[in-house]
Amino acid sequence: MLNTRTSEITGNLTNLHSLVRTALTKAMKAFEDLDLDLAEEAGAVSTQVEKLHQQIEELVFNTVSKYQPEGIELRRLITYNNTSGSLRRVGQYAEKIGKIVEYCEDYDHFKELESLPYLADLAISAIDVSMRAVLDEDLSEIGELEKLEAQSDREAVDMFQEIADYLSRRRDISELAMYYIIIGRYCERAADQAIRIAESATYMITGERTKLGLMYHEDPESMLD
Amino acid sequence: MASQLERYIGEINKKIRELHRMSTDAFMSSMKAFEDLDQAKAAEVRDKSEKIEEVAMKIENSVFETIARRQPVAKDLRELATYLQVSYNLYRIGRYAYKIAHIVRLCEGLEHFKELISLPLLARLAKDTIDYAMMGITDRDLSKIDELEKLEAESDRETGEMFEEITEYLRQRTDITTMAMFYVIIGRYCERAADQAFSIAERAVYMVTGERKKLGLAYKGQSGDAPH
Numbered sequence: 001m002l003n004t005r006t007s008e009i010t011g012n013l014t015n016l017h018s019l020v021r022t023a024l025t026k027a028m029k030a031f032e033d034l035d036l037d038l039a040e041e042a043g044a045v046s047t048q049v050e051k052l053h054q055q056i057e058e059l060v061f062n063t064v065s066k067y068q069p070e071g072i073e074l075r076r077l078i079t080y081n082n083t084s085g086s087l088r089r090v091g092q093y094a095e096k097i098g099k100i101v102e103y104c105e106d107y108d109h110f111k112e113l114e115s116l117p118y119l120a121d122l123a124i125s126a127i128d129v130s131m132r133a134v135l136d137e138d139l140s141e142i143g144e145l146e147k148l149e150a151q152s153d154r155e156a157v158d159m160f161q162e163i164a165d166y167l168s169r170r171r172d173i174s175e176l177a178m179y180y181i182i183i184g185r186y187c188e189r190a191a192d193q194a195i196r197i198a199e200s201a202t203y204m205i206t207g208e209r210t211k212l213g214l215m216y217h218e219d220p221e222s223m224l225d
Numbered sequence: 226m227a228s229q230l231e232r233y234i235g236e237i238n239k240k241i242r243e244l245h246r247m248s249t250d251a252f253m254s255s256m257k258a259f260e261d262l263d264q265a266k267a268a269e270v271r272d273k274s275e276k277i278e279e280v281a282m283k284i285e286n287s288v289f290e291t292i293a294r295r296q297p298v299a300k301d302l303r304e305l306a307t308y309l310q311v312s313y314n315l316y317r318i319g320r321y322a323y324k325i326a327h328i329v330r331l332c333e334g335l336e337h338f339k340e341l342i343s344l345p346l347l348a349r350l351a352k353d354t355i356d357y358a359m360m361g362i363t364d365r366d367l368s369k370i371d372e373l374e375k376l377e378a379e380s381d382r383e384t385g386e387m388f389e390e391i392t393e394y395l396r397q398r399t400d401i402t403t404m405a406m407f408y409v410i411i412g413r414y415c416e417r418a419a420d421q422a423f424s425i426a427e428r429a430v431y432m433v434t435g436e437r438k439k440l441g442l443a444y445k446g447q448s449g450d451a452p453h
Contacts, residue, residue: 054437061292061306068293078289085313157406164402167395174392185413209282 002067009059009080010135013087016052017131019045020087021124023094024190028120030101031183032113039101042094049091056084072204079204083134086193086200090127093186100179110166110173115159116180119187122152126194133201142198142212149213152191156184230295237287237308238363241315244280245359248318249352251277252418255325256348259332259411260341267329270322277319284312300435307432311362314421314428318355321414328407338394338401343387344408347415350380354422361429370426370440377441380419384412 023045030038060081063069069077126148129141163177195213202210227235251273258266288309291297297305354376357369391405423441430438 057306061302064289064292065296065298065302068296070293074289074293078285081309085310160406161402164395164405167392168399171396174389177392178388181409182413185410 002063002069002073005059005063005067006073006076009056009063009077012052012056012059013080013083013131014135016049016056016084016087017127019049019052020090020094020127023049023091024097024120024124027094027097027101028117028183028187031097031104032117034101034104034107034109036101036105039098042098046091046095046098049088049094053084053088053091057081060084072207075204075207079134079200082200083131083197086197087127090123090190090193093190097183097186100183104176104179107176110170110176111162115155115162116183116187119152119155119159119184120190122148122155123187123190123194126152126191127197130194130197130201133198134204137201137205139202139205142202145195145198145212149191149195152188156188159184230291230297230301233287233291233295234301234304234308237284237291237305240280240284240287241308241311242363244277244284244312244315245355245363247273247277247280248315248322249355251319251322252325253348253352255322255329256345256411256415258329259325260345262329262332262335262337264329264333267326270326274319274323274326277322278316281312281316281319285309288312303432303435307362307428310428311359311425314425317421318418321418325411325414328411332404332407335404338398338404339390343383343390344411344415347380347383347387347412348418350376350383351415351418351422354380354419355425358422358426358429361426361433365429365433367429367433370430373423373426373440377419377423380416384416387412 023042026038026045027042029035030042060077064074064077067073126145129144129148133139133142160181163180166173167177192213199210199212202208202212251270254266254273255270257263258270288305292302292305295301354373357372357376360366360369388409391408394401395405426440427438430436430440
């Protein structure tokens with residue numbers, strides 16, 4: 001039955017969401033503490049993410065092929081596939097943050113890390129909002145995403161400014177500074193995936209392709225995900 | 226005589242080729258627009274990016290319609306799944322072009338503080354990487370896959386040097402932070418475009434051989450620079 005297959009896929013998506021949250025949280029904590037063991041754990045979770053994504057993709061294609069759904073039922077399956085792809089990419093960012101921890105073996109942080117954990121929290125909150133939209137088929141919280149995105153943009157710009165100040169004063173921190181910027185961008189990209197998931201949810205429910213995110217409001221201050 | 230399924234797949238292959246051309250063209254144009262801080266060219270790129278999205282959506286619809294109507298299995302299903310994924314990768318490259326064009330708009334009133342050498346080079350390396358990966362998809366030709374890691378290493382080196390150079394400028398001048406941030410972000414878009422190419426190449430290997438393989442230096446622990 002199509003419904004049974006759909007339930008199986010949503011169950012897998014729920015698990016994938018949980019794995020991705022864990023991977024990103026662990027990876028950021030590993031970077032904060034420059035903890036190689038924790039980075040390795042984050043990497044292991046990311047591997048699970050990859051496998052589960054492949055399972056979901058196969059389930060979606062087999063379901064479409066077997067039951068030939070139309071309308072909302074087909075859109076639902078397309079959305080599940082896209083959502084799984086977005087979650088997988090967040091898992092990949094977590095894996096890459098873990099790799100950066102390995103490269104930082106001989107470094108110490110040159111400043112207290114505040115912005116990066118905050119950016120990771122914002123990304124996780126944005127993904128939570130989007131996943132509720134997909135799984136509950138409820139778009140009522142979508143407006144929250146742009147607030148989270150605006151907070152994330154402000155924080156990223158402030159962080160860059162702060163790092164630029166440090167760079168003007170110290171010559172020995174350029175590599176670590178680059179890692180801060182790259183990890184900040186991974187968090188922004190994770191939040192960007194939340195927007196993609198929300199766009200898919202909107203398509204699933206309304207049948208229309210809608211653009212979400214600050215960039216589409218022509219806000220000149222909007223940053224660049 | 227080709228079966229109906231083969232004809233559908235052939236049509237999607239054609240659309241993928243078109244999307245490849247559109248995405249790389251928009252990407253390179255966006256870099257040129259940034260190099261010259263050319264607002265008119267940037268506006269053209271934003272329009273092109275919208276068209277890229279339309280084509281990507283058409284491919285998504287065609288893939289799911291073909292699966293639902295023709296119920297392909299094994300190799301054919303793998304090919305269709307690959308086209309869907311690659312269409313998304315190319316769409317993302319079109320989005321980077323859009324974002325670079327968006328940065329050009331944010332640069333109104335600003336000037337470059339150095340001659341742009343690294344960024345156009347990074348864009349060129351990204352384009353070559355995409356082109357090599359796409360040979361695997363459109364022609365099932367995996368002969369250039371080994372070249373990808375050389376391009377990646379070159380790109381890593383150039384990014385590292387560019388960041389060092391920007392850092393040096395930031396030490397000397399306090400009025401260039403915004404433009405310096407744009408340089409770093411655009412450099413990252415180039416790396417991300419190359420990253421999409423690796424994802425395309427992995428799908429090409431999967432489509433042609435049926436095996437899932439991770440490509441790229443980061444996966445071999447050889448990269449001396451940041452993960453892309």
